Amino acid sequence: MKYQLQCVQCGHYSSGFAAWFEQDQTCPKCGSKHSEVEYQADYSQLKTLYKQEADSFWHYFDYLPLEKRENIVSCREGAIPIESWDFLSDYARENHGIECRALVYRNDLNGGTQTFKDVAGSMAASLFKEHGIDQYCIASTGNTATAYAKYLSLAGIAFKVFVPAITNEDSIKEILSYGQEVVRSKGDYAQAKKEAADYARQNKVLISAGNFDPIRVEAKKTMVFEFMRQLGKMPEVYIQAVAGGTGPIAIDKGVREIEQYYPEVTLPRMLLVQQDLCDPMVQAWEQAVKGGFPEDYHKNYPVIDNPLTRVSILSTGNPGMYPVIAPIVRKSGGSFLRISEDGLPALARQVYDQRGICLGPASIVCLAGFFRALEEKRINQGDTVLINCGEGVQRAAAFHKEVMAVPGK
Ligand SMILES: Cc1ncc(COP(=O)(O)O)c(C=O)c1O
Ligand SMILES: [Zn+2]
Known part of the structure; x- marks a missing residue:
């Protein structure tokens, strides 16, 4: 037995993904959908892996919930470079008298669909292949859907995507190009989620289990291993644009998985960024800070119906994962940050002038968070700051055009 799934609520063990899928991805004892993977693994081997070159996150096969390597469906995702961006340091x-090391994690260089959802797509397709799953569905604002569409089609798995009304056309076109199906909701993301859940139930099709889905979390936790492999240490600060929240949940899981063997692996201060036109988690956090973090602070959050944001990837108005994420952010000594959506094209242009690349809008939200963090004095002298830029620009043609229209330096 390589691994088991353990229920986060009641501790009950499920024997593996075969049982987990059989149980409709639910704990049979308490009904919770939140389980984590636990391994019978020799973690001393991680050190050896850190010394080697890696061409994908499958470098960490022994710490991923797949039994047979022959089931791997991969396009060289994960194990992407961490770059020093000196213009940020x-x-x-x-401007702030802060000496820090600003590093950018280049998810736009992932080999599948050039976003940080590629590792999850690869993990999912490989697992479904191993367990003979031939149909799957999801509600997604875009990048997860695109990644899964590509990887599941490579594994011959039929995939149906429910997207909110505002989803950009580029994402939809790409999903269709992989031969998968798109159902466009007339409503927002919350509505698309409801339609997907109804479809899954009525047709007995497996559905993505949301942001703490162990498939996604296990794939993304390898970020922690990559930070250790490439930097030799954990960053002090981790910045990410947040919508659903798989990223922070996965970093926390990765750290907890190995901290007993590697005490130097600690949680970075998490600075999670949202744009002002869809910022429910920031609002909730500000409320919590104002009230001095009362008991149950994490259960109080606003829901923004039909958010007006143009960053469709980050349009989760109902932050259902906030109760899970807020305690992680608090434990890390971090915060939620708000940035202005208006400033995105100009900042993207600055990146283009400095680095010769155009990143997607969700990446620029993340980068804007670096500047915001400096203004709020959340970066300390000597910090290593890891900025997780989640996507390239290829599915944001309108944004790309806007960026190129900004006068260059
Ligand atoms: C590029 C990019 N950045 C950030 C996010 C937010 O991810 P998370 O699920 O960790 O909130 C997403 C996905 O929604 C994304 O595609
Ligand atoms: Zn349980």
């Missing part, structure tokens, strides 16, 4: 020094 220079800015921090010159």
